[in-house]
Amino acid sequence: ADQQNFATRRWPPMGGCVFRDAQILEIASVISRSHLSFAFSLGGLTTAQQRQEIRDLASVSQLERFPGNSAIFLEGQPANVLYIIVSGCVNTFVTLAKGNPSDNMEYCSTKTALDLVGSSGLLAKCPTQRNYTAIADEYTECIVISKANLETYLSNAPASVKENFNLIMGEEITKAIGGIPMLRVLNNDQKRILETIFKYRVVAPGEQVLAWGEMGDEMYMVLSGSLTAVGWWLQDDEEQESDRTMTSITRIVSTKSHMRDSTTTGKGLGLALGSPREFLKMMDEVKENPGEYKVVFNKGEFFGELDMILGIPRTATVTANTKSVLFALRKEEFKTFLAVMDGAGQNFDRHLKEALLKQLYNCHRKRLCFIDCLPKEISFKRFAEYFHTQPIPRRGSRLFSKTDLADRMYLIAYGKVSCDEGNDKVVKGSGSFLGEQSVISNDGNKTYQYTATALDPTISLYISRDDLRHVFKDEMTAIVDFEVKILGTKSPIGHILRHPVGIRWLS
Structure with missing residues (x-):
């Protein structure tokens, strides 16, 4: 009744x-x-x-x-x-x-x-x-x-008001979901679940969707239209140490207020235990502004999830090129989305690790030049398959100690890490490697050369020594290229001599 x-x-x-x-x-x-x-x-x-x-x-x-x-x-x-x-x-x-x-x-x-x-x-x-x-x-x-x-x-x-109403009410959301390539494999039940968690957002040409440095709790999928993300390359760590500064991203949260807000609510780093997420499409580098990179998002692509999940400031400014229709997904409903994707057999974590690598590559081209060791069409996918994530939510936590067996190398995605080798201490930030020399030059029995301790809540990617071999799948030239680019001037002479252009590259 x-x-x-x-x-x-x-x-x-x-x-x-x-x-x-x-x-x-x-x-x-x-x-x-x-x-x-x-x-x-x-x-x-x-x-x-x-x-x-x-x-x-x-x-x-x-x-x-x-x-x-x-x-x-x-x-x-x-x-x-x-x-x-x-x-x-x-x-x-x-x-x-x-x-x-x-x-x-x-x-x-x-x-x-x-x-x-x-x-x-x-x-x-x-x-x-x-x-x-x-x-x-x-x-x-x-x-x-x-x-x-x-x-x-x-x-x-x-007429313009009628058109806008029809954009979000003219068809069922389940049909719109079917227009996103990654979601086409979902069955009807899974699409109906997504209908309840997605909400429409329509933006005008020139309207800003995300602003660099702001905190955000939504990610977006493009249903129609086109948007551009603008970010900036960051300094190398040696340059950062010389002027006692941090990377742009780390500087924003140096007050720790942002990270405190996200971790205390349980919706920041805690949700990142599976994988940090961001799904960016690489575009040709734009030469208009030195240090600037641009990424264009078209139908079916995602953006904003990396910052949303990690609870960090936005890493780029996103602006609509044309009138665009988006699906917005809130942070508190992201677990439902992941459950649906897992149920459909979609490895969304791999897509997100791939996107994180792309984001780091955008910001640290010189540091992540190892990405170019493989053809671009397979490089990000291959590395994302074997890299794993390790969040360090508390300051003072150790990634590894000097006495630990050197069986994996780390890539810092976010935060700062102190490398303590007795009397010498070096602080490394986003885009830096940890333990790379011990792992690449390792015969399987070596320990790390220093102790790595998180100075901030930190997100890192790591890859084991054995998985490095799987990445290159017996492509010896690519393996040598990777090792020399990672170790740089610290490369053993054997690595340099095996590299096709190793001596010329280092000089």
Whole structure:
């Protein structure tokens, strides 16, 4: 009975027209701050026109309240109402295909204030059904816009506003998900789960999506359009030591406030225990600004996940080249996304390690020149397959000691590490190797030459001595090239003589 009567729980018409006018103003205020506001701000309208359009939409909307643990809508019902959460929170569930439906509800996500619920396929040409169930977790108030009322409003709305509404409601999200190459392998149940955790974001040409140095809790996938990320090469570590500075990324968090915020909430380095993540597409280096690199994201590509997962400042500024439609994924829902990818047999961790290597290569071209030992079309994928991640969440933790067997070398992705060799101490940062000389020159019985201790919360990649051989798969020239480029002037004479152009390269 409660399910049948949920649609009647509306605010009482107290006070006649005066109350309704006040209610319209309240609804308009929420719409202007919700994820639906882009439809008006990107419509080429003046501020006054935007306010009028939002008020017109508010006039065909209602405020509705739901007690805790009551259904807002059920899976399989017609998709004919849009909900915007004013207060409270809503949990979403999907009924999996196998087993008894009543015993097979899978929790997916939690929606909070200003989120849209039920927008998928609302304006599709053919009638659609709900792909999930939405239940109020606590007392919740929502703005309710029926499909009929929305179509009435759009019939008189500017063409640009109609176009923007159709961008996010013109088809079901599950169909849009199928347009992303990496997600095409997902079955219908998995796509329905992703529908509950993805939210649309539409950006105008020239609009900034991410800003270098800011903290962020979302990653993005490109559904249409094109965006450019601009970052900067960082100094080599020898140059950093000479002027007693750190890399640009480390300098931002030298106050430790950013890392403290992310680690104490349990959503920073703790989530990175599997792999740090970033999925960048390499583009030709742009010569306009020395030290600047650019990466272009097109349909089906990801960005922002490295910073989101590690809890570090954004490492590049991302700006839309054209009007672009994105899927946004929040940090708290990323585990659900990974579970879906694992269920589909997709090794997303490898993609993310590959992206981290690309990010480091962008920032430290000279330090990571070993990437060029293999052809570019396979190099990042091959190294990502054998590199592993090791987060060091606490200052003072050791990566290895002088007495440990030198069986792996480390690449610092983030943070600072002190290398203590008795009386000598050297501080290394992002893009630096640790233990490389001991491992590459190792016959299997050597120990490290120094003790490596984290000075900050640190993320490192490591590769074992045995895995190095697997990376090159008996390509001897590539192995020698790798060893000489890693060791540089510390290369044993045998390595240099075996290298095709070793002596000329070092000189």
